Amino acid sequence: MQYCFSLESVEQVYVTIFPDFEYADTDTFENEIAEFYSYSEVMEFREYLELYDKEVGESWKNMDEDRRKSCVMKILNNLDLNDAAVRLNNAKIILYIAQGCWNEVDCVEEQIFWQRKNCFLLQKLGVFNAFVELFEIQSKNGNKDLYGNMQDSTGFRVIFGVMFTIIEVVREEKNSEDLEYKDDVEDFLNEIDSIGTNLITKLIVCCTSYNCYFKSEVPLKKTLLVLWKFILLFLGNTDDINKSKKMKMEENGLKYMESSEEVLEKHKYKEKILWEPKVHQEEIEKYINCSRFKYFNFTLLNDQDTLVGLPPNIIESIKTMKKHAYIPLTKIHIKEEMESTKTDLVYEAMLPHFRELTYLFSNLLKCIVTDSDVNIQNETMPVCVVMRPVYIQGFAVNIARHKEIILKAVSGLSLLLLRHFKTNHVYQFECMAMNMMMVGFINNIFMYLRNDIETLMQTNYFIKRLEFPYCIIGGPPKYDSNTTVGCSYLYYSWRNMFVCTNLLRIQNKITKNKPMRIHLLLQTGLKSLQNVLEIKNPLIELYTLKLIKMVAKYMGKKWRLSNLKTISKIYNKVRHKICDNWLYLTDFDIKNKLDKNASEFKLQQEIDKYNMQFYALGDVETSKRSLNFITKDFEKKYEEFLKTEVYENTYDWNEILGGYL
Template sequence: MIDLSDLILHMPFTENTFCEALQQKSAAQTLEAYGKCFTNIQREVCTVICIQSPARICGRIKFLSEREERSLKYNSSVLCSVKGRRWMELSMEEQRAYVMRLLDALEVTDRDKRLKVARAILYLAQGVFDECDTETDVLYWSRHNVFLLYDMGIFTALLELLSMEIDNNQACSSAVRKPAISLADSTELRVLLSIMYLMVETIRVEMEGDSPERKAAREAFKTELGSPLYNGEPFALLLFTMVTKFCSMNAPHFPMKKVLLLLWKTILVSLNIHSSESLLDTYNERDPFKNDDARDEEDDPEDVDSGIEGEVDPLDRDVIIQPPPPPPPLRPPTERVSFPKGLPWAPKVREKDIEHFLETSRNKFIGFTLGNDIDTLVGLPRPIHESVKTLKQHKYVSIAEVQIKREEELQQCPMTMGEEEVEETPAEILYLGMLPSLSQYVIALLKLLLAAAPTSKAKTDSINILADVLPEEMPITVLQSMKLGIDVNRHKEIIVKAISALLLLLLKHFKLNHIYQFEYVAQHLVFANCIPLILKFFNQNIMSYISAKNSICALDYPHCVVHEMPELTAESLEAGDSNQFCWRNLFSCINLLRILNKITKWKHSRTMMLVVFKSAPILKRALKVKQAMMQLYVLKLLKIQTKYLGRQWRKSNMKTMSAIYQKVRHRLNDDWAYGNDIDARPWDFQAEECALRECIEKFNTRRYDKNQNTEFTPVDNCLQSVLGQRVDLPEDFHYSYEMWLEREVFSQPIQWEGLLQAQ
């Protein structure tokens, strides 16, 4: 039987042999070659489609592999079961009834029938594009159908099928024995993951015209994904299990690209409980000039041009990232643009910085110190008083510092502080589920990142991440080879994008939930060599990576299903699209830089790792990418290690030093360019990591390991309640009860008087 839904199956594939056959043969010849197993009704449907437009059929196929082209099927069940009527013509009740029939059919025992029904559901989720004439119609009906599928309970049914496929030991054993894995080994998994990804991504995005029912469905879906509703654990943990099984070579046929994309979007949906406004309030990052009167003032003439003549600012914009803006309209020559005076961000001071400033001042003027006292200013001159007042005005207490102080109090006084009330947030539930196997998850993600990095060399013992992109038979023409090469590169780029975004999300949300959860994940990343891995990723021609063109616009969805397929040649494939940069690769680079910033911030031992691995020249090359956000995080990484690079490096890189001074936030008494910070001395770096690890272990033990501190558990000393407890005895004890009674009770002399005497 040939099923139309294979036509819809996964847009990003590799080959187009079937399209070429349609273009070279007539409709009758095509049916004779591909439709020997058709029924009469299916032949009529396929004849109409082929005669209508062979190019339109080709437009629905995006990077199909040769194997999938040979097994291309037409989903006649969708077309025939509605008795000749189009899906758009059905009423809402008829559509719900049809989806209910599909839901019932998912429970059949026949594997092929289940797969056929799943492909029909995938066709609905992709927007019944065969009935649409424009891309807008495809997107509209895709969104309509996805909310309908979720309302009918399709997602839960798909989750059960996915669990069955994951636990299919026969398929795993067969894949392990195979010398080469191809697309044919993961057909069922790819269908299920594609439907679930479309549902997660579609429901996640909020549209302006959404009805109250859709908004309620979105909130319910977020709660469902973040709650332990699937076998007592969140849905994300099931996907993490797939990642670890794949990296341990127990399931090499798992389509990792789709798993990682679905995992990323699932965590993005389930943990996205904070609005952007609340995050800004949390991190105190509001624009300091939003309500500033200085906006109305004009700059002094000498402040307008502060650049050095003949010197090129390394942070200037470039057309490689942003196209040149249209010329501004002519304005009167007397009009000037006013800018606020001051810094574009509010300076911050830690309490530790105030303590260090007072310790230095007391040693200089008095000759002794007072420990952690920041209030006593006796004996200090008046300018020191004013300096301390200014520092306290800009004092910033982060959530992390509050949580660390609270944790110290709970550790010191476990009885008087009482039991801590932990809110069951989605991040807390996810961390609790990941805690037993967190190191395995981190190592698996970094293994995949290493395998997908463009600088990695193929090794015989490395994992095969191309199982869901390579066809069974290798291409034989130059055009097919070029298309396969583009798809392989695109496949790796998507994996890097998903892993980088996933790690950044975990770090951000765990840091919001509790600082020691963030530190635990960050320490596992450091111990798994995440820092040298990211530096190795950037140790390439980063400009070429940012401007890579590993995509074909004509095959993008939904463009390919509503427009005629142009003739693809080697020249058109080599030219690529018209974009001057690849947003996917730029996104990945920024994410990796942010991860590196998060795990090295205020950690001098990890900053020294950047110095040891010679990251400064690698990061300087990344400054060639003229994009403001990427350059900001590169400069932050250079700033934290400047004090260790020596005077000669600072002297020969004055442009970089100037860029750091202009673009990066500084503390009021920040000594970033020189090695005078007492915390930056290199003699106790190992002790710093050990102390942090000890704090993390104490936190995890106190909060999550409830079986350890048995001396703190209450003991019931009441005789009546102890004797009144019901004890469940094992079944075999009942058979030998009389023997036990004779041996342990009747045969043993008991001194009752001695038991009753007071000790």
């Protein structure tokens, strides 16, 4: 059977500012679901409907709740059969139901309603767990005959389609104020607590088995999207991270300061400096010792209280600094061990795969930015293609759109993991950041930013008639000579703005307070950053100015004279520390620049020590779980254990310890 499609042209709309771009963890629910499917999959959706009609043969909307449950349970039972073809056909029927039984609806709003209703029904009946098991079977069996088209990845694509749809529906419901499915959301979150770490590990292994240059059955885009959205649901979104950070700081008696992003979001149109300045304890101590040495020619280590003899203006400045003193949560992480969390379990699962995963992210970024060949045929190349000019145009748009979505998933997932690890334990964050730096992630980010960034932000690869669910509601897309060719008049591409913002945030997190990485930034990135400033968006401008602030002191007098406008923006829009001498080199900065590798080596040793202490593998179990967790069975029998093993037995400790004394 042959299909032809109505395609709308893809145009670039040029503007100078992007004031209405609202940054968030993800795009809208409708757009996220649409981006999961490629335009080439439109031909397969009709097959799902045919299988449903053959197996069920009834209108889903006209069934009562009990009949729907019995249909789903019957299909679930067929997933346990040995015949792989039968399992796949029944999985396609489940996917059709999860998509909202689109053949029975008249509009997108009705399709979304049934999609939501059906997904919670599937979740109640254990479909998600069943598809996790199906994913494990598919991973083990594999596909030996690879054709270099979508036929290679059919099994994975259908399985991931059901999993992704349920995850997105639950995540959307969790973030909404509607209480209709509140209990179902809680049940699902409790359900994934037991399987979350194992599923994340398997998805990471699936990602790292992908090869950018050779045929593969792994649908990379879908794997990355499922991994990203599942971690977003399992560990939490930005609001959850901020709440966790605030709670931990309050528990440890630390002062919580709003981040620059939070202040910017609250005061979008205020034209004054809103940031509360920070100063670290080390900077206060350094200032006091310098003052003592200046007036009395001696210093007192670890003493910030003895101010006798110092001039009144010095004492007043010290009081001001102490008023704005800020102790970061990372200091507490280093001094004392925190309670184990879900983030610890995710870190432990990811630790053996960090290098491969970060290398994959870096390689994908490089290949897509340089327009090199990337192996995505198993998600974009149909089994049978009608080579008409209008389809060729759509195929080219599909490829470009596909690459953009991969970049979106890579940037979103990388930033999400970095933020969770930094809130949980500083060495977990530093471990991932170190791996990203070593595989060339910093340089590849600047390769992305060196493009014509303003044009890139305005280029929107988007054909609405082929977007899900518009491609299926009301029948398959058709093309005739009367079809008008139009364009989507958007001021910007939300997807590309999201990627750019994420990459700038990642660069800030990886580079901050690291002399060697700042030196890399100085060598490769300054010109790119000045180009990014052409994008008149407050958030992108903030992160770009932060990066320029890091390298400004190394640029010299000539650069400062020719970039007074940029320097003025940094003063107005970036938070400063009270003792921050960011514009001019000091003796300490010169020493750091000459000895930039030493801090990296020291940090690597601290990371290795942390990983060996809490996540080492071998005969002696030294993981955090073994140190901090007591099983429920042992807890119930604890008093009996004390009575029989401790109180009723006497030990000769001198004899036991004789060999060690």
